[in-house]
Amino acid sequence: MSGDLLTIAPLITVGLTAVAVLLSDGLTPNRRYAPIAVALAGLGVTSWILLQQSGGTVTALSGAYIGGPFVAYLGLLGSAVVAITLLISPDHLAARRYPSAEFAATLLFALCGAILVGASGDLVTLFIGLELMVIPGYILAGYAKRDPLSTEGAVKYFLLGSFSSAILLFGIVLLWGSAGTASLTEIATALTAAGAGLQPAVAMALALITTGVAFKIAAVPFHYWTPDAYQGSPTPITGYLSVGPKIGAFVLMIKIFLVALLPLAASWIPVVAILATATMTLGNLVALTQSNVKRMLAYSSIAHTGYLMVGIVAAGEGEASGIAGVLFYSAAYALMNLGAFAFLTAVQGRPGSTVQLSDLAGLGRKHPMLALLAALFLLSLTGIPPTAGFFAKAYVILSAVQAGGIASVLAIVAVLNAAIAAFYYLRVVIYLFMRDPAEVEVQVATAPLLRAGLIVAAAGTLLLGLLPGGLIEAVVKAIAS
């Protein structure tokens, strides 16, 4: 039993940190940075524990929790996402009179959920982890409770999120019932034993699970909640929402589709491939038409969902590097997208301001460093070397080419989409550097913490582009288990 506790230690530390954050706020009110410091310290301890556990696979709680390199990778990635979010948020929230301690605690609970999703060995843990991860997301989306847009986005997010959770749960139950077990690996064994042909119950489970998961990752045509939820939320929270829950949902997808449902790959690959194509293409085409930068990034995050799904298809075709590609892409995407949102946070110095493309005109003259960092994140999102985004795309495309078949067609679709995406990402660069300054200038606020967040994201984006070797070894090790 004590061994089990050691195995699930990361989960416990994150939970305790969340409690400590709330306590610290109670003990030292009016000290904005105290809860943030506690949270970061807790994340540091969690990361250390995760590193200790990255050696080999250990199961706990009768196989419900599987610790090891896979969780370690995801936990570290999640901790990094939360840490960067914590760096870029507090001053933005404080300027709008929203509390930071509750914010930090909510994020940490979401991290608990993400770790649980990554560690889950059966359907029940998986679902609990998922809910624990997304419910804080609903709270965060409505964090600006005096802002009607935020409330609207949060309600949409909550309703569609709960709805899709219900659909997913229904699918999970059907799968559990027809396979006779909740364990992910045993489901795969049972499905293999059942042989070719899809039983009606399993077919229905597959359809419901696919729909539920497509909602969670915001794949077209189940993406409608995304732009509103993203645009309404306070900007740093949007950054988190576009990264954290999305990566978590992809881990869920890996667990269900690439572990439990792998024997049925031939049945779901065409569906996921079509969804991926639609997601990439529609996300990019709609992003082209946006003039609000935040909404543009929301649609672009839909397009990135599509690129990630290419890796899932490649993995479904039996190419393990597909999962490695998804994991690598997740890390790169987290850094560059959080960086882009950190930039948006910085130019929203005045409460109540929205950022239109035209507001950014000529920013490169007054704030060259900030504009330069923005350009770096945008080039990385476009996929131009030597940045993390380039290598991530190359990795996913390589796995798709290796898998062959339908996946290699997706590889071509993905690169053509990257060219479309270049148009709207580079348009922002045009406004930053090539247009004359706007009449009404945006108010830039770069608090020290925000600056640290920008630098961390930028350094990571460059490092993963120049020396991706270390992370590649980490993801290969993570999927080996």
Add this chain to the structure above:
Amino acid sequence: MSDLTQLIGGLPILSMITLLPFAGALLIALLPSSRPSLIRMAALAVSLTTFVLSLLMLPGIREFSSEFAFSEQLSWIPSFGITYHLGVDGLSGALVVLTTLLSWICILASFGPIQNRVKEYFISFLILETGMLGVFLSLDLFLFYIFWEIVLVPMYLIIGIWGGADRIYATIKFVLYTLVGSLLMLVAILATAFSHQAATGSWTGAFDLIALRGTITDPTLQALAFGAFALAFAIKVPMFPFHTWLPDAHVQAPTAGSVILAGVLLKLGGYGFIRFAIPLFPQAAQDFAPLIIALSVIAIIYGAIVAIVQTDLKKLIAYSSVSHMGFVTLGIFSFNQQGVDGAILQMLNHGLITSGLFLLVGIGYERTHDREIAKMGGWATRTPVYAALFGFFLFASVGLPGLSGFAGEFLVLLGAFLVNPMVAGAATLVMILAAVYLLWMYQRIFTGPLSPFLKGLGSHLTDVTPIEIATLAPLAAMIVAFGILPSLLTNAFATSVAQFLMYASGGLIQ
């Protein structure tokens, strides 16, 4: 080996050449923007040093017994066998020197015209130089691709920030065209590497040009991958019908941007065919050759005809580039020594001559702020030296024997004649068209009575300054030298051409 080669052979000379401009860009980033003249001098010093280094490297190339001299190879992404692998041979050596030469010339030529955001300009330019040099020196496909894309960003900024009125349209068009081609090439690179991994069971050498040549036998992969590579390079050359970004980019780019675009960036395409696309996929290259030869001839004729009717001076030279670069692809895909020799000569000569013409157009624009041919006339009466220099580069561009433009086109036509006399005949006729559009343009601008527009400029219409002569003189000297002795060049890259022909015929032998 000579003492010099021994000396620099011990240094990572190729990395030094490639990364020095980038280091210079970092240095300039630290200088205060309020000191533009210091920034200009620093940029010039860095680019001149790079030029000197590349000259020091040049004589050593032939002293190596291996195909590539001064090789450097470091493990970079071991999981996929991706290495930092640089090497130089006669072909890339010549293009490297062309790049380093034009870079300092461009930087010097930007001293006057660029007064706005000087620091950012020279940073962009030096990063561009690193990108171009990296493309010519990379022997690892992944590394090559990265440099290929790095070239894109500073050029995008140079056109978009310091360009003319329609610069944003032009720069976006330039980026999107290039990106579509290069992203498909990325898929092809990855597919090629994977096929190597699948065949050998190891990623070692999967991205290495030297290891990959001659090993790709799957005809489908050859055809698809060659198609993707060829598209990327065809857009860059640019070949008809992918050329439409070029006139826009040229017209909108600042003078130095046009010079480097015509002088080096277009050569990246031709170089890509010779170094990568054809040696890697020879069978597919042979299969595609008739199509590419046909497109080349169309480009040669079409570029010349469209050039005749242009009213904007820069656009005229841009279309003449399309025509001249058609000779490059025609020569390469003749697959014989004359054709390939001619193609490489044509690349280098076009780099010297067209760069000179763009510099001259820029010099004129500095004084008139106009490029409308119809407004000009009788310019020679006011600025005889300018007119004489323009005439010199123009005759070189027409292909006057004795100047370097002649040898390249002549050899290409000879090579094409051996393959298909009809093609050679059609292309030869175009040399007459070239004389028509260039000489007619010269006549309209420089001869006759002084036009009212030029008269209105009064004393602003000055002759060339010493700095401007300094940018043109090295080009003119080389045009004369290589015009009289083209063998200086053909000897330098003879081994490269022999190697190329060997790999290009690999598909036929099997």
